[in-house]
Amino acid sequence: MLRVVTGFIDELRHSGVPVSMVETLDAMRALETIGLTDREELRETLRATLVKNLRHERAFDTAFDVYFSTLPRQEEHDDVGEQFAGSGGGGPGSGGGDADLEDLVAALLDSLAGLDDEALRRAVGEAVSRLAGMEPGRPVGGTYYLYRTMRRLDMERLEELLMQAMLGEHEVTEFERRLVTEEVAARLETLRAEIEEEIRRRLVADRGREAVARTLRRPLVEDVDLMHATASDLAEMEAAIGPLTRKLAARLARRRRRRSGRLDFRRTVRRSLATGGVPADPQFRHPRPHRPEVWLLCDVSGSMATFSRFTLQFTHAMSTHFSKLRSFAFVDTIDEVTDFFGPGIDFGSAVARITTEAEVVWLDGHSDYGNSLETFLSRYGRQITPRTTLIVTGDARNNYRPPRDGVLADIAKAARAVIWLNPEPHAYWDTGDSTMSHYARHCTSVHEVRTLRQLERFVEELTLPTARGSGNR
Amino acid sequence: MSLDSPQEVAGALRAASYLPDARIAQVVFLAARLDKPVLVEGPAGVGKTELAKAMAAVTERRLIRLQCYEGLDEAKALYEWNYKKQLLRIQADADHDWDTISHDIFSEDFLLTRPLLEAIRSTDPVVLLIDEVDRVEVETEALLLEVLSDFQVSIPELGTMTAVTRPMVFLTSNNTRELSEALKRRCLFLHIDYPDPARETEILKARVPGLSDHLADQVARVARSIRSLDLKKAPSVSETIDWARTLIALSVEEVDEEVLGDTFHVLLKYQVDIERAAKELTSNPAR
Numbered sequence: 001m002l003r004v005v006t007g008f009i010d011e012l013r014h015s016g017v018p019v020s021m022v023e024t025l026d027a028m029r030a031l032e033t034i035g036l037t038d039r040e041e042l043r044e045t046l047r048a049t050l051v052k053n054l055r056h057e058r059a060f061d062t063a064f065d066v067y068f069s070t071l072p073r074q075e076e077h078d079d080v081g082e083q084f085a086g087s088g089g090g091g092p093g094s095g096g097g098d099a100d101l102e103d104l105v106a107a108l109l110d111s112l113a114g115l116d117d118e119a120l121r122r123a124v125g126e127a128v129s130r131l132a133g134m135e136p137g138r139p140v141g142g143t144y145y146l147y148r149t150m151r152r153l154d155m156e157r158l159e160e161l162l163m164q165a166m167l168g169e170h171e172v173t174e175f176e177r178r179l180v181t182e183e184v185a186a187r188l189e190t191l192r193a194e195i196e197e198e199i200r201r202r203l204v205a206d207r208g209r210e211a212v213a214r215t216l217r218r219p220l221v222e223d224v225d226l227m228h229a230t231a232s233d234l235a236e237m238e239a240a241i242g243p244l245t246r247k248l249a250a251r252l253a254r255r256r257r258r259r260s261g262r263l264d265f266r267r268t269v270r271r272s273l274a275t276g277g278v279p280a281d282p283q284f285r286h287p288r289p290h291r292p293e294v295w296l297l298c299d300v301s302g303s304m305a306t307f308s309r310f311t312l313q314f315t316h317a318m319s320t321h322f323s324k325l326r327s328f329a330f331v332d333t334i335d336e337v338t339d340f341f342g343p344g345i346d347f348g349s350a351v352a353r354i355t356t357e358a359e360v361v362w363l364d365g366h367s368d369y370g371n372s373l374e375t376f377l378s379r380y381g382r383q384i385t386p387r388t389t390l391i392v393t394g395d396a397r398n399n400y401r402p403p404r405d406g407v408l409a410d411i412a413k414a415a416r417a418v419i420w421l422n423p424e425p426h427a428y429w430d431t432g433d434s435t436m437s438h439y440a441r442h443c444t445s446v447h448e449v450r451t452l453r454q455l456e457r458f459v460e461e462l463t464l465p466t467a468r469g470s471g472n473r
Numbered sequence: 474m475s476l477d478s479p480q481e482v483a484g485a486l487r488a489a490s491y492l493p494d495a496r497i498a499q500v501v502f503l504a505a506r507l508d509k510p511v512l513v514e515g516p517a518g519v520g521k522t523e524l525a526k527a528m529a530a531v532t533e534r535r536l537i538r539l540q541c542y543e544g545l546d547e548a549k550a551l552y553e554w555n556y557k558k559q560l561l562r563i564q565a566d567a568d569h570d571w572d573t574i575s576h577d578i579f580s581e582d583f584l585l586t587r588p589l590l591e592a593i594r595s596t597d598p599v600v601l602l603i604d605e606v607d608r609v610e611v612e613t614e615a616l617l618l619e620v621l622s623d624f625q626v627s628i629p630e631l632g633t634m635t636a637v638t639r640p641m642v643f644l645t646s647n648n649t650r651e652l653s654e655a656l657k658r659r660c661l662f663l664h665i666d667y668p669d670p671a672r673e674t675e676i677l678k679a680r681v682p683g684l685s686d687h688l689a690d691q692v693a694r695v696a697r698s699i700r701s702l703d704l705k706k707a708p709s710v711s712e713t714i715d716w717a718r719t720l721i722a723l724s725v726e727e728v729d730e731e732v733l734g735d736t737f738h739v740l741l742k743y744q745v746d747i748e749r750a751a752k753e754l755t756s757n758p759a760r
Binding site: 018020022034035040041044047048049057173174178182183239247 | 506
């Protein structure tokens with residue numbers, strides 16, 4: 001047991017979940033108090049002691065399923081399984097198989113409609129034996145088998161049948177139908193999860209824990225490359241963005257701590273009465289809290305699609321913390337999109353409005369930083385104040401057009417700071433059509449932000465020059 | 474009340490009309506066994522604070538609550554010297570020499586205990602609830618560390634005060650910011666999400682007398698449906714309970730579009746959310 005647990009913890013660390021020594025000891029102590037017969041008890045015990053961040057739960061569950069998998073349910077169907085394994089790679093089973101498949105689908109439907117977990121597990125075991133066509137020894141993670149099983153089961157038909165079974169004969173309103181549809185979706189999701197787990201069990205039995213865990217290992221959300229994030233990755237990131245923007249807001253509002261503000265004459269005189277009219281204890285006004293003005297400039301061109309979706313989400317979250325946030329989107333020209341975001345506005349519709357209403361394309365829809373910056377300066381340049389912090393997000397890939405970095409220099413001169421966030425690896429900067437170093441010269445700082453973790457670090461380490469008084473540099 | 478297995482914990486919580494799922498029962502059981510604090514995280518209104526209250530009821534312990542807020546400091550969380558009383562003591566007794574007095578005024582008589590110290594000093598075992606710990610600044614979090622790992626408080630003038638009885642500690646967080654690793658390391662972690670419809674139905678039936686099975690089921694499923702939308706604030710469990718009560722007050726037996734449209738404001742607290750939900754769930758969005 002101890003060996004399995006340490007192996008499991010190793011696997012967690014490999015996939016990036018930080019597990020400290022103390023937590024390992026806690027887990028061991030906790031295991032002494034529980035029965036070890038119930039798998040779910042074991043799962044929750046390890047989860048509570050080892051995983052302290054919601055974002056790491058997916059990695060935890062995957063690793064747990066592999067390391068503490070139960071025996072696969074194939075014993076009783078071994079003969080059937082082999083029979084089908086013979087015709088492995090081919091299409092669905094021949095002749096007599098179709099009738100069997102119907103029986104199987106009926107069994108699945110019954111168990112799904114009746115919420116019978118035990119029957120479901122049995123039916124899934126059979127389905128995997130017959131339909132997955134698993135080949136021993138192949139170093140795969142099982143996704144292929146999962147889709148193969150689901151395709152052969154024909155999930156769409158299952159969905160239809162289940163809908164029928166649950167709606168019954170009578171007329172239903174649109175509203176009732178919606179509720180039932182959601183219920184069906186939830187149950188089919190349990191079916192999918194059950195199939196996935198069953199396949200995993202068999203893989204583990206076949207290839208051993210370590211090997212399977214290695215193939216299943218995926219980067220944690222904070223390490224996913226923002227340029228290639230999937231929709232589900234982005235959804236998970238969303239949860240992390242809220243706390244991060246709050247922190248960024250606090251960072252930007254911070255100024256170097258001066259002891260106090262101007263002398264408060266009235267309060268000083270009043271205090272002096274206690275010391276017989278001698279102003280021994282001078283009083284000062286509180287310094288006015290600094291209200292940062294933040295302007296975000298996002299490249300929303302095609303090559304940046306995933307990243308810009310992320311930055312826009314970030315913008316959206318920021319707009320709840322800053323009253324003076326302005327956002328701009330650009331491709332080869334720039335337009336203000338501040339009004340598209342804000343409290344109470346749905347993110348999806350905001351993105352849709354940027355693509356339809358905002359004028360971000362001037363010529364051909366390929367990034368043109370030079371023209372965008374120039375338009376920006378001529379249209380909004382006079383509104384930049386020494387309290388304005390500009391954050392530019394983009395890869396600085398200019399399609400071999402003139403960078404016109406002098407324009408950025410003029411902008412930087414007027415603003416408090418210009419920060420550039422580049423989603424490309426540092427090594428790719430200045431290769432091909434990237435003109436990063438032209439712009440970097442004029443920026444207060446330039447950061448590689450490829451992952452959520454890097455964005456977190458950027459926020460963590462952010463220090464800005466204090467707001468300058470107008471004129472003196 | 475014996476809490477010797479997760480099932481017994483679940484049973485006891487049920488008796489206190491808090492319906493835990495397997496995960497909650499397991500973590501609470503571990504916390505009791507290992508004497509470790511529990512950090513409970515999750516969206517607003519899923520019963521994080523309620524869990525601590527229920528555990529206080531189950532174990533028949535006093536609940537001491539520290540509500541966190543931005544700017545919470547040592548004087549409000551741990552202890553403070555009652556300096557007015559100290560001044561009086563010095564004035565009342567001017568004859569004694571300085572040593573006696575200074576020794577005297579830094580004794581327990583002049584100490585004002587705040588929640589954390591109170592929980593440590595209590596002779597009866599207590600349940601300590603540190604609510605919304607994500608609201609304090611990172612620096613203030615450090616105040617909690619000594620209490621959470623060693624159940625003791627160090628007061629420079631008096632020395633270290635160690636807990637007579639181990640308090641059962643719950644911390645709650647809405648995850649508005651990441652808590653420090655140091656704090657997390659000292660706690661068991663429990664994430665509570667919105668309950669699935671089956672459990673929510675149970676909760677509704679336990680909390681709302683006179684609610685029919687059918688209606689409870691409908692309410693729970695509508696709640697899930699609304700929560701799946703992208704809203705500013707999703708309805709919490711307490712709001713679905715309120716909604717079920719409203720439905721009973723209106724003697725509704727069947728939730729349909731019209732009823733839903735009329736009672737959205739019980740579930741949702743922002744106009745934009747109401748509009749959005751109306752658009753998705755009902756056929757007449759103009760409201």
